[in-house]
Amino acid sequence: MKLHHIGYVIEHIEEAQQNFEALGYKVAQAPVNDDIQKCRIAFIARDGEPMIELVEPYENNKSLRKMLTQRGNTPYHMCYEVENVEALFDELSEKEGWMPLFRPVEAAAFENRLITYFYNAQLGYVEFVNR
Amino acid sequence: MEKNQILEEVQEIFREVLDNEEIELENETTADDIEEWDSLTHIQLIVAIEKHFKIKFTSKEILSWQNVGEMIDCIATK
Numbered sequence: 001m002k003l004h005h006i007g008y009v010i011e012h013i014e015e016a017q018q019n020f021e022a023l024g025y026k027v028a029q030a031p032v033n034d035d036i037q038k039c040r041i042a043f044i045a046r047d048g049e050p051m052i053e054l055v056e057p058y059e060n061n062k063s064l065r066k067m068l069t070q071r072g073n074t075p076y077h078m079c080y081e082v083e084n085v086e087a088l089f090d091e092l093s094e095k096e097g098w099m100p101l102f103r104p105v106e107a108a109a110f111e112n113r114l115i116t117y118f119y120n121a122q123l124g125y126v127e128f129v130n131r
Numbered sequence: 132m133e134k135n136q137i138l139e140e141v142q143e144i145f146r147e148v149l150d151n152e153e154i155e156l157e158n159e160t161t162a163d164d165i166e167e168w169d170s171l172t173h174i175q176l177i178v179a180i181e182k183h184f185k186i187k188f189t190s191k192e193i194l195s196w197q198n199v200g201e202m203i204d205c206i207a208t209k
Binding site: 038060061062063064066067092093094096098099100101102103117119121125 | 150166167169170171172173174177178187188190191193194
């Protein structure tokens with residue numbers, strides 16, 4: 001398992017990208033529409049480091065729009081790349097303190113690799129993506 | 132606790148967490164019926180419900196609910 005990216009919820013991907021350039025980040029993946037997650041998603045990166053995912057929620061994505069209103073652009077989840085998301089989902093579902101948001105689904109931003117999300121009171125939102 | 136009472140209290144929690152005083156819950160209510168209820172707010176609802184009723188749900192229970200009624204049934208067993 002390795003840290004794949006830190007997810008930021010942001011108002012405008014292109015505007016955020018321009019500002020991250022001042023910190024040395026370059027575009028790693030151009031924006032993709034994910035209709036299941038109801039977001040527009042892009043990735044930026046610096047050499048040798050986990051990426052940053054820029055998550056621009058659709059207007060009808062009420063929960064992320066609310067998070068943006070309350071907190072502004074902000075990091076809100078960590079994502080780990082794993083060998084088998086479905087096996088990890090079963091394992092964490094049995095552990096106390098880990099609440100699944102949904103069963104593994106294909107994600108457009110990851111070439112349809114499977115992802116899943118959990119909530120842990122100590123860690124916040126944690127995403128897992130299949131290698 | 133009576134299931135009707137549980138439903139009333141859960142409805143209050145929904146209204147507070149989802150910031151919508153117009154939410155009316157029935158046993159058949161699902162996330163498709165409430166615009167603000169998605170996977171992210173679902174967890175916020177569960178955390179609030181657990182805190183209010185002083186109970187803990189298992190992941191299996193959380194994933195098993197098809198509607199509010201099944202959530203209420205689960206709370207009633209705790």
